[in-house]
Amino acid sequence: MKDNQPITSDQLLNEDEFSLERTLRPQSLADYLGQKKIKKELAIYIEAARQREEALDHVLLYGPPGLGKTTMAMVIANEMGADIRTTSGPAIEKPGDLVALLNDLEPGGILFIDEIHRMPRIAEEMLYSAMEDFYVDIIIGQGDTAHPVHFPLPPFTLIGATTRAGSLSAPLRDRFGILAHMEYYHKDELKDIVLRSANVIQTEVDLNGAYEIARRSRGTPRIANRLLKRVRDYAEVKGEGIVTEPIAALALDLLRVDHEGLDIVDQKFLSTLIKLYNGGPVGLNTLSANIGEEVDTIEDMVEPYLLQEGFIQRTSRGRMATPKAYEHLELTHLITD
Template identity: 50%
Template sequence: MSAVDPVPQSEAELAFEGALRPKSLTDFVGQAGVRKQLEVLLKAAAMQNRTPDHILLAGPPGLGKTTLAMIVAEESGRPLRMSSGPAIQHAGDLAAVLSSLTPGEILFIDEIHRMARSAEEMLYLAMEDFRIDIMVGKGAGATSIPLDLAPFTLVGATTRSGLLPNPLRDRFGFTANLEFYAVDELERVLLRAATLLGLDVRPPALREIASRSRGTPRIANRLLRRVRDWALVHDGTADHAAVQAALELYDVDESGLDRLDRAVLDAIMDRFDGGPVGLSTLAASVGEEQDTIASVVEPFLVRMGLVSRTPRGRVATSAAWRRAGKRPPVAGAPALFDESA
């Protein structure tokens, strides 16, 4: 093998990353209701020769918001401009982006709820009237100069739609709330990815990966690649036994819980007698940032019915104690089964 071989291999891997994303609504797996709604919206806009209405995509990470934005641009036959909320920290940042858009261009802003407030206020007028006002000068001598914009479609993505101000949310013509995927839908996602990888995976193995993927295609594809790596290193096939061995190696259990999930559960049950425990204390006890616990770990544990959020803090549920094969401490029992919490 020559010294230059790793370069094309890296390019091939990058090409695979892009190939995983479906290019049309027909190829997009899951979110059936959202797909039908988007299809009508885009076809109606094309028939009327106008730009599609502004679109808000809301839902947990990894469900396909960025992919859907790319599909909107592809099926509209329009160019796509991509940005993110954290990158727009001043009204001037947004003005620079908006003023450079071409007619009909699709502007995708990921994590739109993290935009600066001044940029949000500028966006109100831009979305409604395709115009922005630029302030020149300061104090009493400041002058507002109106700047007309080319018609565009804003596609915003957010994992926390509750943080969006109402005036901004109301300016979106269509809001799609993405849901977690069923196991059979994830199997179809994995089958497509396995075909692109040239990996022969049997249905029982695909179902095993899908059942541990937390209802999220991004996680399913990531686990599939870890199974591929395990099979490659051990010179075997990606059968059911290989899937179990690979996911055991990477600390993903039968329910999809990983090392950090189990660490949080163990901390609540063992160190804090089942709770309640505050977020900052819990994060410090497992050595993770509060944002990671709140946005990545906690939603899944709550959805699985293993943790309950109460006004006094996080509490391990009876299902968590049964799963661990433990009995809750007497002192913690009232909090666990208090229906008013």
């Protein structure tokens, strides 16, 4: 299906794109591109756990969306030779849901909880004893017949993923033995990811075409793979099926993704901040109301990259545009003292 609408960074992947993402996922640390520091550390921890024939210590993966946290969890399971069960924080509505997941694990198994910061507090508290001592205490029955049951668990590894590590309670965060901060990718790393993905989906991409996609991908593999698919469509219809730099540039311009990787929401955010509020400072709630995006969407999907690339600053009084933002939008004439 063709997608002729401008792409925003917070769009949900459709079913076809989820299928593509699964196909493109590496299966081992050696195949996983980028995140070199994390891979180096994990390789040691995994090898040590395998030599001792123990479950890997609990792992917390945190960072902006789309950087490969779920993929890394799958790779860890493959490297450990362990079965993995996956869920998300919002899907665990009550302690019984968590007990059912834990009970399904084999010794050395892995439970992956995405968006772990959104797990209910009552379920989170049950994780404390499960993570530390491999047991949970549950209440059976109601009223006068209610009684506690001590429920032992096999040794297992919990892998949590979150875009908001600061939202995790200190008791939960402290129970993770391995903390891994997923960082934005360099353009050369994204170029290699684009080339690998193009090979998987049997699309011909030259080096310059791959780099053009990479530099507009916001440092994020998920976005790189999404843009590759859109550019492939354009190349098949408007070109000869080969993704070159000119073809990639034309396709991405059509999608309104600029040369810095900023999409229409990013551009609207910066434009509003500069034109309506003289570059700030202005509160996030005010900006949210003006551009029609949820505060959580702006905090999780828009601001991290703009901060990383130096387009905005966070201050105690609100958000402020930097000179780089004015220059990027060609609004330097609006700079005020």
